[in-house]
Amino acid sequence: MTRTYVIDSIPGDGIGVDVTDVAMQCVDALAERHGFTVQWRIRDWNSDLYRKTGRMMPVDGIEQLSDGDGIYLGAVGTPDVPDDVTLWGLLIPIRREFDQYINLRPMRLLSGVVGAMPGIEELDIVVVRENVEGEYSQIGGRFGSGTDGEFAVQESVFTRKGVARAARYAADLAAERDGRLVSATKSNGIIHTMPFWDEVVAETVKEVPGVVVDKVLIDALAARLVMKPTSVRTIVASNLFGDILSDLVAGVAGSIGIAPSANLNPERRYPSMFEPVHGSAPDIAGKGIANPVGALWAAAMMLDHLGEKDASKSLTSAFEAALADGIATSDLKGSATTAEYAAEVLSRLKEPAGPQVPEAIDAAPNRAHNPNRVRKSYSR
Template structure:
């Protein structure tokens, strides 16, 4: 009897409608090769749902998602709707309700690009607290005395668990963990972050190097080869991962896993490039990030061998010169997918794509 996984699909907005079908086709192809099935439960949630119903997802949306094994998201964002409405109406509620406190963002050099900067980094971003809290408000709207207050929330439990997860990855690599901080300027939360990160790192037996965020950003650009596993708060991790993807070649290659490590609720997998409304519907979107995110999802679901073959086929395609224009190529979204599918069709079960 074949293995079966139930995955909720939210293609969402903009190019999400293009890269999600591309990634799903690749997953279906590798699933046939490795003898498992994926039941896709398509959810037409996002900005169109907001326009029709006044919400980004149904009132019982979280209950619907909770019964699945994983969630695959395309993109959220529409020029006609404020970003805080689209993000806080869909993605952030999912992350927090399902305690997806690890946001794992791998970054690797795009193969096939001459002169590309060598980088192989795992960014472990705290995903449910930190600077992205709901505590705060606005006062005196529209008056000369208007002000806004936003509270950053850092808990010992939150810092401990994200550092412990990052340390577990570091043990499998170089054993050195880099922590993004700003304790010279942010007087309460960042010294607290530093203290707890160091306590956990010491207990886990890994070295920790606390680096100020501005210096770390420069290091990502000037010496990315010196980086391995980086643990960061919600805001710092968000910014560093996009910067790292740009250094590697394009934001179009960056995948993300929103993980519930104890598996008490489904985890969510997504490309991080956003909805890119300027190229939506033109067949120009880079499917790499979505395919890579799908590979991460398969790995999480226990299909490690299939996940590796899928990622290898995607990277082999890039190395051969098949790429979209953001990587300097001329291929369309569909042409990139077709080449990956061809490579998957040629590979035997248990062997890498060539």
């Protein structure tokens, strides 16, 4: 019986449309080859919709997504719509309503890509970012607007459950790698939340045999990732720290355009969401030169999460083979357009399987579908 997956595709704004389109073409090619089908539900939820309706997605948008097997996002953002509107109107509600509490961001030096410094051929880092609380809180406000005494308050929220489940996920992942986990902190300066983070991480990691945790101050860790990036393998970090560190690592590896991201509900009670890390890049939108590697890598993570492990490996092998052959977009010092690079990847997907690339980071311990996943109705 043919396996069928329902995937909600949200191309979004700018280059998100370009990279999503080519990634969907590659997934469809893999589906035909590997015996499954993908039913794409295209959601035109973006800044254009906001200009027309005052919302980034419909009132029942979460409900529309709830019965799918996954969500594939391009990027959102335009210069004339504030970033907090686009982010809090689409991405963050999806993450929180579907309890996508793990943001998984792997990065390694890809074949054919020149990193930001020599000697990083062994670069292989995974950032496990707590994804639904921490510094990205709605608690707070601005007071005394327009006066000399105007001030803003932003509260961070760290719960024992939230920190522990992120730490446990990261520790289990570290156990499969080299047994070393680096925890990003700033407990010397942030007096309440960061010592609490340190305590809960340490308590949680003790429960995972063979894993040692090293807490490192965020400023020192940032410097270490630039000077000695291969000395780190697995990082667990709060929402803000994980966001920043994963982009830094992508820069060290050559370009933010290659970085993928998975927003996971590991228990699979809700659909998970996959996206490239780069933004909508309005300065190059519509020029056909966007780098689709991050989008393709995110699609490979999605396939792995769905249980299509062979298809995931095939896609990763194909985009790496194209890079290794010197085919790349301008951000990687190449001359290929988005469409030209995608065509090269598609041609390799039709070739006999070659040497296997490293296995994709498992998006959740249990690859099978969860038949008990919540099919929930939401009200606004």
